[in-house]
Amino acid sequence: MARIALVTGGTRGIGEAISKALLGRGYVVAASYAGNEEKAKAFTDETGIGTFKFDVGDYDATVAAVKDIESSLGPIDVLVNNAGITRDGFFHKMSKEAWDAVIRTNLDSLFNVTQPVFAGMRERGFGRVINIGSINGQAGQMGQVNYSAAKAGLVGFTKALAQEGAAKGVTVNAIAPGYIGTEMVQAVREDVLAKIVSRIPVGRLGEVxxxxxxxxxxxxxDAGFITGSTITINGGQYMH
Known part of the structure; x- marks a missing residue:
């Protein structure tokens, strides 16, 4: 029987590529999104993947959505925590709202989405939790204190939860991408983008x-012996 996978923020960018790859490998995929109805509809029309709109930063809404997904498709075997936002700015000028928004969506969401599925994974003796971090959670980034803090927290979350799932067949790992050629990155001013690429030893942006x-x-x-790891995919820009 096909395994069920949930990808948060799964209709755009890196999340879209993950959803499509899982579908291509035979998983039954659910993709969450926060607000872009038009993109979500186009994504479903193209792939046939079901989309579910909810705010991963809202615990009650997330619990209800997970229940809905599991009643529609079956128990979630693979969870990819990919949803994230940025609210960049220098720390001395950063508003409390910008701090809270990023911590809520990028870090609180790890509890909100993972907690409702983790017990079931343990009971069934199989589960995969994959958290999408960032190079900036490892190296830090000026102007992204909130984002870097959230993504660094994601690594600690991964290591601790991995220890709780290991004996029950549940692995918990993180992936820390560097600069990837998403629409958002490609929209950066050309001279700025050239400067970013010049700092990447392999000489290019990554691909989704x-x-x-x-x-x-x-x-x-068969990846059951890998848990608590953070895999860096950054072209050698930061070696951790």
């Missing part, structure tokens, strides 16, 4: 499919 292929690897049944 490179992240997706790593998710497939970690999600597989």
């Amino acid at each position: 499919q490179e992240i997706a292929r790593t998710v497939l690897y970690l999600a597989a049944d």
